[in-house]
Every structure is written in structure tokens, then in C-alpha cells.
Amino acid sequence: MNRLKRFFLNLKFRYKIILTYFLVSIIPIIILGLFCYQQTKNLLLDQERENLRKSFSEAVIGIENSANVYSNILDYTTFNPMILEVINHEYKSYYEMYYKFHNMLDPYIDMLRALHNDIQQITVYTSNNIVKHSDYIMPMEVIENNIWYKEVLGKYKPQWFIDSEKNVFLAVQFINKGYNDIQNILYVKINSKNFFQPLYNISSTNCGIYVVDKNDEVVFENRSYDDGKDYLLPSTELKKIDGDTITYDNINYILIKIDMKDLGWTAYLYKPVHLIVESSKNIIYTVFFIMGICVLIILVVGYWLSYIIVNRIEKLTKNMKEMNMDHLEVTIESNSEDEIGVLINSFDKLIVRIKTLIQEVYKSEISKRKYEMKALQAQINPHFLYNSLSLINWKAIRSGEDEISEMAQLLSTFYRTSLNKGSSIITVENELNNTEAYVKIQSMMHNYNFDVDFDIDNKIKGYYMINLLLQPLVENAICHGIDQKRNNRGKLRISAQQKGTDIVFEIEDNGVGMKSEICERILTTRTKGYGVKNVYDRIKLTYGENCDLRFISIPNEKTVAIMSIPVEIDKNKFND
Incomplete structure (x- = not known):
């Protein structure tokens, strides 16, 4: 939070105005856009859910009607006296058996299959002592090991099943009272594709459908999506349903459930929510397009307003940054009477006053320093x-x-x-000779307890500079660095090299060093003698911003004083 606050405070005033204007305007637009999008999405979901429920319900009703037709066929057949006579008769000869099958059973079954093309097989399984006849009559032992046989036995209402090959069939036991307890079961196999055709039609519209029986076995399953992807919702997830939505594999689905009571089955329809929302793309794109236009207008208007408000402040800021001791000019004017106009006019008056004081104070300070130097030399x-x-x-x-x-x-x-x-201008060579003489005197005074290494670029010796710049830095290195050292031998390195248009002097000692805060304070603290601050003030007075003096120090290891001044080959360019 503090970092964000600091970032905002450091922004230019123009950007602060634009950002504030943008946020104040864009937040309501975004909220309104999101609200419209959410309302549109909810409306589409409700409408699509209702349409799917209606279509799905009609398809399920169609299947249930077909199922009722087939159930009625079984009821009619199991109570048909002619069929009961054929399957329960005690035959005396094969000829009698063949006669009844051919003249009574076959025409009836052929008629049913002709009237109902979806019937693929009609078979009567009987415990009567009769022979197998095509697939119309078969002995009961053929099915006694089937699971569905045990479920049908003792029940006289048609039961619906699906086999391992997903074929739909229904079966019912005959009521055989008065026929010596002969057991007969009627089996009718249905064309499953035609039977579930209404569900195929529904599932081709970007959705999936399951039909499961009372044992949660899948009776029917189909899905189809236009985008080529397979949004499979496993049937095992259907048990986790709580309401009309479900989430699986990070995909949200709407879910419709219908019980097929006559069949003992349950039908499920599921459809990914995002496929429904995609139909509202045009509306969403329109909303975002309008939002984009609004944002663009806000940015243009915000920039224009910020320009009017901030332009004069930016010019004033730029004018203030460009000012230095030699260039105090106001380049901005204002005729307005608002706060910014008052600020600009007050700044103009302030600069005029400062220029007057500079003439009196700054110039006299320079003269004072020069006279002090001459007085020091004259002593x-x-x-x-x-x-x-x-x-x-x-x-x-x-x-x-x-x-x-x-x-x-x-x-x-x-x-x-x-x-x-008596001159303050000296050659680099003589300044180095002065420094070398001083170092040798100090070495003798210190009983030669430190070593000195000179690294001098010979081509700089003919250049000119102001005198007495190096000796105070060397004195500082010896007195506050090497003299404070308690172990190892002292080392002093004096370097003078040309780097580009500057001469760079380095005075390095292996003394006690100093902390970073002392390095920062050493150029602003005045000492009793002719110290480091005096050197810094003199080069700034002479060379202005084209020079530099800084210290790099590592406690208990070393200190390096680095001074850079411009190359000067003409002595007359110095104003004595």
C-alpha cells in the first residue's frame, strides 16, 4: 500500500489529474457494463434452460408414448386366448404342434412386426414341452441364467431392460392360471436407435443426454458439440447433482432431470454454460465497444483538461529547473488571476530580487575567497x-x-x-611536484613508516589548474587514514590520469576508512585548517558544475578521494 501511495505521489501532476479523472469516470462505466453483461447472461441462461426443458420434456414424452404402445402390445398378447392356447396346449404330435404354430402363432407375430417396424424380435419362452420354433418359441432354460429373467419372474407387468449391446427390450410373464402352472415369458426387442430418436435430435444441439435405469446403468448416452470439443460429463457425476447446475473439470453445466416413471428410468440433459453465453457474443461485443468509446472519450477529455490546468505549471517547473547561478531568467508569463497566475507572477518577482542579491552577495563572496587566498600567500x-x-x-x-x-x-x-x-594558476606538473615534496616531508616526519606510489600520466603535466588542490587531500589521507592505522604498513597511492576531457586525481590510503555518512558529510563540514571543504569550494567556484570531488571508503580497509577537473591548456582562460 505504501509503495502504491509513493508511486502516486511521484507521478507528474498532469498524470495525477488524468488518472483521477479516468478512475472516477471508468469505474461506474465498468460496473454498469458488468451489470448489463451479467443480466444478459442470466436472461439467456434462463431462456435457454426453459427452451431445453420444453424440448427435452417433449422428447421424453414421445419415448414414453412409444413405450406405452409396446407395453400395451405385451399386455394384449399375454391375454390373447389364441396365444395362450398355442403355448399352453398339451400336444399329441409334432404335426399338431406345427399346425398351431404355422396357422395361429406365426400370423399373429408377423402381423405385429408388420404394424410396428421398430420391433426386431418377439419371442415366447415357455416351460411347456414343445420344440423350438424359429425365434418365436424357445424353451425357458435358454434364459434361466439371465439377470432380467429373475426380475420378470412373478411379475405380470411389462419390465424394460437394456442388454450388454445397448439393445432395448421388454419382457413380461404370462398369467397361466388353469394351464397346469406352465411358465411363459414374452420377450420383445426394440430397435434402440429408432426408440431413442427424439433424444438423438435433442442431443445434436450442443448438449449431452443420459438415460439411466434404476440401477444407475446407462441405458442411452449421446452428445454433440459444434466446436468439435468433447464436453463429457461422466455418468458417475450425476449422483452429485444438487439443483439445476453442476461443475466438472472446471466447466459449469446446466442440468435438466426428468423421471420416466413408466419405464423406471431417469433422463438427464446437460449443456456447458459457456456455449449458451457464446450466443450473446454480439450483445457483449456491443457493450464492450460502447465501453471502449466511453473510455476513449474520457481519455481525450481528461488529457485536454489536464493540459489546460497543468500546462502553465509544467512550464514554470521547467523554467525553475533550467535556472542556475549564471542563468536566472523567467521565460513564462501569465495574465490569469487564478492561483497559478499568482504563482507565476510571484516567481518572476522573486527571481528579480534573487538576481539583485546575487550581484551583491555572490560576487563579493568570490572576491572574498580570492583575497583570502592572496592574504594566505602574502603571509x-x-x-x-x-x-x-x-x-x-x-x-x-x-x-x-x-x-x-x-x-x-x-x-x-x-x-x-x-x-x-602569487598566482593561483599552476601547471599540473608543478602541482604534482608540490604534492611529492609534501609527501616526502611527511614520510621523513613519520620515520618512513608508509610507502608512496605515484601513477602519473605524463601527457597531462603541461595542462593548467588552480594550485593547492592535491596537498590538502594528501594531508587528509595521512592524518585521518594512515596515522590512525594500528597494524600493517601504511600505503599511499597518488594517481593522475586524463579521461576524456577531464583530469582525474585519485588519492588512496589503506588507513582506517570511514562510514558512508561521514563520506557524505566531509564536503559540507568546515575544519580549522585549509581542509577538504576548502578544496571543494575552490573547484566549484572555479569550474562550476564541470568538476567533482567525492570519497569512497570501506571501514578498516581503505579510503579513496576522487577529484575530476576539466582539461585546460590555456592559462589565460582563468580569471585571476
Whole structure:
């Protein structure tokens, strides 16, 4: 949440206005669009569910009517005296048996099959002692091991079944009172495709249909989808039904259930919801198209309004960013009297006042720094100093004190390059000589307890720079770095290289280092002597934004001072 808040606060004011306007406008549009879509979807689902229920119910009623016809045929046949006479008669000869079969049974069964083309087989299974006759008469022992035989036995109402090959048939036991308890069962096999044809017609409209018996065995199953995919809902999932919807494999289905009471079966119709919703694509596309137009209008109007409101603020911000100490100009005007107009006009007056103060304060500060530097150089009488050091050197040579002689020569070199005949401009070579003399003096004073490594690019020695920039940085490295070290030998590296249009100086020591917060504070903290901050102020006054001084330090390992100044080959370009 904080990150989102920070992101919003850091946005440009123009984008804040556009985003706010967009959110305030688009949220109601999205809510309205989603509401319309949901209402349309629910309406289509209700309408499609009702249409499917009506069509499915008509198909089921058609099948039940056909089933009633066949049940009536069985009832009529089982009570037909002629049929009862044929199957229960006690025959004296095969000729008598053949005569009754040929003249009484065969014509009757042929008539039924002729009137009802869907009947594929009519068979009477009997325990009477008669021979098999085509598939019209068969002995009872043929079916005694079948499961359906046990379910039919003792029941005198037609029972519906389906065999292992999905063939539909029905069977009923004859009422044989007065016929010496002979058992007879009438079996009628129906053309299942024609019988379930109404369900085939329904299932061809992007849906699936199951018909299951009382034992949950599938009697009929068919499905068809226009998109070529198979949205199969296993029959085992039907037991999990709770209401008129079901979800399987992340697909939602609407479900219609109808009980076929006369048959003892249950019919199920299922259809994926998304196939129903697809029919509303045109409506949905229209809603989204209108929403898109609204969003586009909102963005255009929002951008136009934000431009009118923010344009002057952006110009003022840009004008403020472009300003520096040498370019204080107001490039924006406003005649409006609103808050932004007042801000612009007040800013103009402020800049005029600042420019006046700059002329008085900033220029005087530069002069003050230059006079301070000249005063520092004037504190020492160069001729007196050089003569004194020369005398010390001569006396040391005569006395054989080589170290004192070297010290006097180094002091002479150091002060000669430091004073630089009263000029603040010096060659890089002389600045390096000054630094080298200072380092050697410090080495002698420290009893040579640290090593010095110079890495100098010779081609930069002829360039010009302001003097006394390196010595304070080296002094800082020795006093606050190497002197504070308690173990290992001190090391000091002084590097001067040209990189592009800059000269980059690096003073590195292996002293105690310092924390990052001290590195950030060292350039803003003034010390008693001629320290690091003075160096930073001088290069900024001289070179402006084209220079840099920074510190990189690792505690207990090292500190590196990195100073970069522009290459300058013309001494006269410096304004003394």
C-alpha cells in the first residue's frame, strides 16, 4: 500500500489529474457494463434452460408414448386366448404342434412386426414341452441364467431392460392360471436407435443426454458439440447433482432431470454454460465497444483538461529547473488571476530580487575567497624563506647532514610551488611536484613508516589548474587514514590520469576508512585548517558544475578521494 501511495505521489501532476479523472469516470462505466453483461447472461441462461426443458420434456414424452404402445402390445398378447392356447396346449404330435404354430402363432407375430417396424424380435419362452420354433418359441432354460429373467419372474407387468449391446427390450410373464402352472415369458426387442430418436435430435444441439435405469446403468448416452470439443460429463457425476447446475473439470453445466416413471428410468440433459453465453457474443461485443468509446472519450477529455490546468505549471517547473547561478531568467508569463497566475507572477518577482542579491552577495563572496587566498600567500616573505632554506641546506651539506639537507630542499620546493609567485594558476606538473615534496616531508616526519606510489600520466603535466588542490587531500589521507592505522604498513597511492576531457586525481590510503555518512558529510563540514571543504569550494567556484570531488571508503580497509577537473591548456582562460 505504501509503495502504491509513493508511486502516486511521484507521478507528474498532469498524470495525477488524468488518472483521477479516468478512475472516477471508468469505474461506474465498468460496473454498469458488468451489470448489463451479467443480466444478459442470466436472461439467456434462463431462456435457454426453459427452451431445453420444453424440448427435452417433449422428447421424453414421445419415448414414453412409444413405450406405452409396446407395453400395451405385451399386455394384449399375454391375454390373447389364441396365444395362450398355442403355448399352453398339451400336444399329441409334432404335426399338431406345427399346425398351431404355422396357422395361429406365426400370423399373429408377423402381423405385429408388420404394424410396428421398430420391433426386431418377439419371442415366447415357455416351460411347456414343445420344440423350438424359429425365434418365436424357445424353451425357458435358454434364459434361466439371465439377470432380467429373475426380475420378470412373478411379475405380470411389462419390465424394460437394456442388454450388454445397448439393445432395448421388454419382457413380461404370462398369467397361466388353469394351464397346469406352465411358465411363459414374452420377450420383445426394440430397435434402440429408432426408440431413442427424439433424444438423438435433442442431443445434436450442443448438449449431452443420459438415460439411466434404476440401477444407475446407462441405458442411452449421446452428445454433440459444434466446436468439435468433447464436453463429457461422466455418468458417475450425476449422483452429485444438487439443483439445476453442476461443475466438472472446471466447466459449469446446466442440468435438466426428468423421471420416466413408466419405464423406471431417469433422463438427464446437460449443456456447458459457456456455449449458451457464446450466443450473446454480439450483445457483449456491443457493450464492450460502447465501453471502449466511453473510455476513449474520457481519455481525450481528461488529457485536454489536464493540459489546460497543468500546462502553465509544467512550464514554470521547467523554467525553475533550467535556472542556475549564471542563468536566472523567467521565460513564462501569465495574465490569469487564478492561483497559478499568482504563482507565476510571484516567481518572476522573486527571481528579480534573487538576481539583485546575487550581484551583491555572490560576487563579493568570490572576491572574498580570492583575497583570502592572496592574504594566505602574502603571509610568507618568499625571498626571506628561500634564503633561509638555502642557508640551512648549505650548513647541512658542510656538516654532512644529508637528511637535513634533503628536508630543506623539499621545503624549498614545497613553498615555491605553493606560493607560485602569487598566482593561483599552476601547471599540473608543478602541482604534482608540490604534492611529492609534501609527501616526502611527511614520510621523513613519520620515520618512513608508509610507502608512496605515484601513477602519473605524463601527457597531462603541461595542462593548467588552480594550485593547492592535491596537498590538502594528501594531508587528509595521512592524518585521518594512515596515522590512525594500528597494524600493517601504511600505503599511499597518488594517481593522475586524463579521461576524456577531464583530469582525474585519485588519492588512496589503506588507513582506517570511514562510514558512508561521514563520506557524505566531509564536503559540507568546515575544519580549522585549509581542509577538504576548502578544496571543494575552490573547484566549484572555479569550474562550476564541470568538476567533482567525492570519497569512497570501506571501514578498516581503505579510503579513496576522487577529484575530476576539466582539461585546460590555456592559462589565460582563468580569471585571476
